[in-house]
Amino acid sequence: MRRIGFLINPVAGMGGSVGLKGTDGNVDEARRRGALPRAQERAAITLRLLSHLTDILFITCSGEMGASALRECGVPHFRVVYEYQGKSTAEDTKKAMAAILREGVDLILFCGGDGTARDVFQVAQRTVPLLGIPAGVKMYSAVFALDPATAAALLSGPYHLQDAEVLDIDEEAYRKGMLETHLSGIARVPGRAHMTQAAKQVFEEADEDRAKEEIARFLQEVMLPGVLYIIGAGTTTEAIARRLGIVKTLLGVDAIRDGILVASDADEKTLLDLAGRYPETRIILSPIGAQGFILGRGNQQISATVVRKAGLPNLIMVATPHKLRETPFLYVDSGDPALDREFGESIQVISGYRIAQRKKISRAS
Amino acid sequence: MQTKILLDEEQIPKKWYNVQADLPSPLDPPLHPVTHKPVGPDDLSAIFPMDLIRQEVTTDRYVDIPEEVRDVLRLWRPSPLYRAHRLEKFLKTPAKIYYKWEGVSPAGSHKTNTSIPQAYYNMKAGIERIATETGAGQWGSALAFATMLYDLECTIYMVRSSYTQKPYRKSMMHVWGAECIPSPSTKTNSGRAVLEKDPETPGALGIAISEAVEDAATHANTNYALGSVLNHVCLHQTVIGLECKEQLAMVDDYPDVVIGCVGGGSNFAGISFPFAGDKLTGKHKDTDLIGVEPASCPSLTKGLYTYDFGDVAGLTPLMKMFTLGHDFVPPAMHAGGLRYHGDSPIVSRLVHDGVMRAVAYHQSEVFEAAQTFARTEGIIVAPETSHAVKSAIDEALACKQTGENKTILFNCSGHGNFDMTAYDAFYSGELVDYEYPDELIKQAIGRIPKIS
Numbered sequence: 001m002r003r004i005g006f007l008i009n010p011v012a013g014m015g016g017s018v019g020l021k022g023t024d025g026n027v028d029e030a031r032r033r034g035a036l037p038r039a040q041e042r043a044a045i046t047l048r049l050l051s052h053l054t055d056i057l058f059i060t061c062s063g064e065m066g067a068s069a070l071r072e073c074g075v076p077h078f079r080v081v082y083e084y085q086g087k088s089t090a091e092d093t094k095k096a097m098a099a100i101l102r103e104g105v106d107l108i109l110f111c112g113g114d115g116t117a118r119d120v121f122q123v124a125q126r127t128v129p130l131l132g133i134p135a136g137v138k139m140y141s142a143v144f145a146l147d148p149a150t151a152a153a154l155l156s157g158p159y160h161l162q163d164a165e166v167l168d169i170d171e172e173a174y175r176k177g178m179l180e181t182h183l184s185g186i187a188r189v190p191g192r193a194h195m196t197q198a199a200k201q202v203f204e205e206a207d208e209d210r211a212k213e214e215i216a217r218f219l220q221e222v223m224l225p226g227v228l229y230i231i232g233a234g235t236t237t238e239a240i241a242r243r244l245g246i247v248k249t250l251l252g253v254d255a256i257r258d259g260i261l262v263a264s265d266a267d268e269k270t271l272l273d274l275a276g277r278y279p280e281t282r283i284i285l286s287p288i289g290a291q292g293f294i295l296g297r298g299n300q301q302i303s304a305t306v307v308r309k310a311g312l313p314n315l316i317m318v319a320t321p322h323k324l325r326e327t328p329f330l331y332v333d334s335g336d337p338a339l340d341r342e343f344g345e346s347i348q349v350i351s352g353y354r355i356a357q358r359k360k361i362s363r364a365s
Numbered sequence: 366m367q368t369k370i371l372l373d374e375e376q377i378p379k380k381w382y383n384v385q386a387d388l389p390s391p392l393d394p395p396l397h398p399v400t401h402k403p404v405g406p407d408d409l410s411a412i413f414p415m416d417l418i419r420q421e422v423t424t425d426r427y428v429d430i431p432e433e434v435r436d437v438l439r440l441w442r443p444s445p446l447y448r449a450h451r452l453e454k455f456l457k458t459p460a461k462i463y464y465k466w467e468g469v470s471p472a473g474s475h476k477t478n479t480s481i482p483q484a485y486y487n488m489k490a491g492i493e494r495i496a497t498e499t500g501a502g503q504w505g506s507a508l509a510f511a512t513m514l515y516d517l518e519c520t521i522y523m524v525r526s527s528y529t530q531k532p533y534r535k536s537m538m539h540v541w542g543a544e545c546i547p548s549p550s551t552k553t554n555s556g557r558a559v560l561e562k563d564p565e566t567p568g569a570l571g572i573a574i575s576e577a578v579e580d581a582a583t584h585a586n587t588n589y590a591l592g593s594v595l596n597h598v599c600l601h602q603t604v605i606g607l608e609c610k611e612q613l614a615m616v617d618d619y620p621d622v623v624i625g626c627v628g629g630g631s632n633f634a635g636i637s638f639p640f641a642g643d644k645l646t647g648k649h650k651d652t653d654l655i656g657v658e659p660a661s662c663p664s665l666t667k668g669l670y671t672y673d674f675g676d677v678a679g680l681t682p683l684m685k686m687f688t689l690g691h692d693f694v695p696p697a698m699h700a701g702g703l704r705y706h707g708d709s710p711i712v713s714r715l716v717h718d719g720v721m722r723a724v725a726y727h728q729s730e731v732f733e734a735a736q737t738f739a740r741t742e743g744i745i746v747a748p749e750t751s752h753a754v755k756s757a758i759d760e761a762l763a764c765k766q767t768g769e770n771k772t773i774l775f776n777c778s779g780h781g782n783f784d785m786t787a788y789d790a791f792y793s794g795e796l797v798d799y800e801y802p803d804e805l806i807k808q809a810i811g812r813i814p815k816i817s
Contacts, residue, residue, distance in 0.1 A: 105430060163631075220810065221809060222802075222805040222809040223809070224808065224809060297618060316805070321797070324797070325795075325797070328794065347803060350802055351799075351807075352696065353694075354689070354693055354801065354802065354806065355661070355695075355696045355799060355801070355802075356799070356800050356801065357797055357798055357799055357800065357803040358660075358727060358796075358798040358799075358800050
């Protein structure tokens with residue numbers, strides 16, 4: 001019997017339809033404006049598609065946080081391990097997660113938006129894989145399935161695990177028209193190899209960790225002495241640092257020169273100071289989030305000014321084949337529209353040992 | 366409006382053309398992998414018959430094609446030369462586009478032009494069995510057909526992932542009586558060594574080559590055969606260009622541009638060497654000879670011109686050629702036949718000397734071109750061939766810009782009837798545009814482990 005933790009953020013997505021750009025701390029206002037909960041409906045699409053599977057035991061919460069939807073959709077096996085009182089809040093999400101994890105589960109299926117993903121990840125970390133049913137206002141995090149049906153399809157067959165960034169968006173700032181994101185973690189999510197691809201490719205690229213190793217081996221080979229390397233966040237860039245024998249911050253931006261860590265978790269000012277000190281600066285970056293952002297999400301320390309200082313041709317993009325397969329376009333939103341335009345139509349992304357892919361660029365609107 | 370230009374069977378060339386005769390200086394010799402001394406005929410006699418070794422090194426301008434070989438070639442040669450009226454009209458180009466259609470051979474590509482003579486010379490030398498490798502199966506099926514005709518046994522080591530995923534090429538080999546073994550196999554030391562380390566390995570062309578060479582070297586009655594790269598293979602393919610010359614003369618034309626796709630280089634060599642000879646001897650100095658490679662494996666456009674091994678394991682002689690390094694494993698794009706780290710030493714030399722040039726394209730743009738070709742001329746070409754189609758279209762579009770009415774000739778080397786999964790991938794948007802990160806590599810070249 002597979003054990004899947006399941007929870008719904010009942011108020012997720014309510015802010016969207018009434019122009020609140022997010023529901024965090026704003027549920028009452030959303031309700032006042034006439035917003036209707038949609039998370040139940042979204043979750044129900046996934047659950048109905050899974051209801052014929054008799055080998056899954058759902059470990060869940062009471063009422064609108066899980067049990068109601070499971071019951072309604074005719075899911076055969078589920079057990080409630082957390083009861084919430086009154087209105088469900090972010091605190092409830094975290095408490096429910098803790099209760100579910102105590103029971104021991106193979107995966108957490110949750111329904112919500114970026115805020116829910118952040119709360120779920122805060123408790124689960126990388127101990128257990130996550131999968132989001134998208135129901136929120138914003139979904140920058142990469143832990144969400146494309147849609148509720150895809151979530152069900154993923155859980156219906158064999159899957160492998162891959163990394164996915166959890167992005168935290170400052171909703172207060174967002175409502176004022178500013179997008180401030182930071183990378184709050186890198187979760188493990190289920191993914192499926194595209195079986196229609198040539199099998200060779202699936203064989204060769206099936207192993208995400210091996211792909212990172214290959215990228216790291218290549219980058220080590222082409223890193224030049226005396227050059228300052230600014231290394232962005234993520235597990236692919238972390239693999240490069242590890243290969244050099246350097247402990248890198250997973251979520252932060254670090255700087256390396258001649259195989260030595262010269263700055264850890266650096267802010268924009270530190271990066272600019274460093275770049276001013278050395279004759280040449282290069283930036284190694286991996287796209288972040290569900291949309292595959294090159295700049296502007298999760299790596300804000302690497303500002304447009306930092307990129308200009310290094311020079312656009314000195315930007316080295318890296319990403320595993322899996323990640324690239326799931327992001328048909330990459331996005332750039334550096335905050336400097338002129339710089340965004342300089343990227344042109346496409347960009348080279350290193351995806352293996354002496355192997356790169358050319359990816360199309362879309363501008364964030 | 367003549368569409369097909371056809372030759373009579375008697376006009377199948379009687380001699381192959383050897384461009385080595387017209388090189389201003391001899392080719393750099395292949396070197397022994399251990400001693401680094403030039404390789405002599407004896408070094409090769411363990412796996413090749415003497416006739417082929419002689420053809421490998423000869424500088425005679427013409428080499429006779431045995432009548433027994435010409436008799437077999439009659440099954441599909443002379444192949445038709447087409448004027449691509451419909452493609453020209455679609456492109457609205459003033460250029461004239463001709464294509465030589467090699468897909469009419471029983472195995473569906475130009476590969477039979479060399480598998481037949483190779484099998485023939487081995488048969489004559491008393492060899493009973495040939496071992497070879499095949500990636501996607503074009504060469505394997507062509508050799509299976511040839512060995513059947515001369516009553517030779519044939520063992521083909523087929524890269525395992527292709528073996529399971531491209532079952533129809535394997536079926537063709539079976540129909541023609543060859544034994545097709547997924548590689549790595551338990552039949553050879555090299556295969557067993559790989560399997561021991563990784564029982565689930567998908568295999569690779571480099572491993573399959575090692576298995577076939579080992580098989581040939583350890584069995585007295587068995588020789589090895591290679592489907593591209595080597596001089597004698599390029600020599601056999603010149604029937605393509607020689608026929609084209611005759612066919613174009615029939616319509617009073619001569620190409621300004623000659624195009625072929627390049628993996629190991631033999632199909633490009635086949636169509637272009639007779640025209641390269643005219644260029645080298647000053648008869649037609651301005652012909653533009655273009656080899657087209659994938660951006661993911663761009664040995665001619667991005668590689669180094671140096672000595673390197675022909676295989677991954679470093680068992681073959683060192684050859685002077687454009688190479689990305691014998692340890693480079695090209696990404697798994699659909700034009701499997703173009704996934705080779707090096708290139709024919711003669712093609713390499715001619716590119717190095719500026720007699721020929723090379724261009725590289727990404728996967729999705731060549732499939733786009735292949736679709737255009739299929740929707741105008743009807744033929745669904747192999748993914749390898751689509752590279753040549755793309756270049757021909759680009760040249761024709763350039764003529765539209767300049768108003769020139771150039772004559773463009775390309776080698777339409779094979780059909781894609783067994784490659785429909787690649788077309789499916791194109792239509793579902795799953796094609797990956799691989800490319801070779803040459804800028805980073807160039808800047809760091811001194812730090813990269815030396816080739817050879």
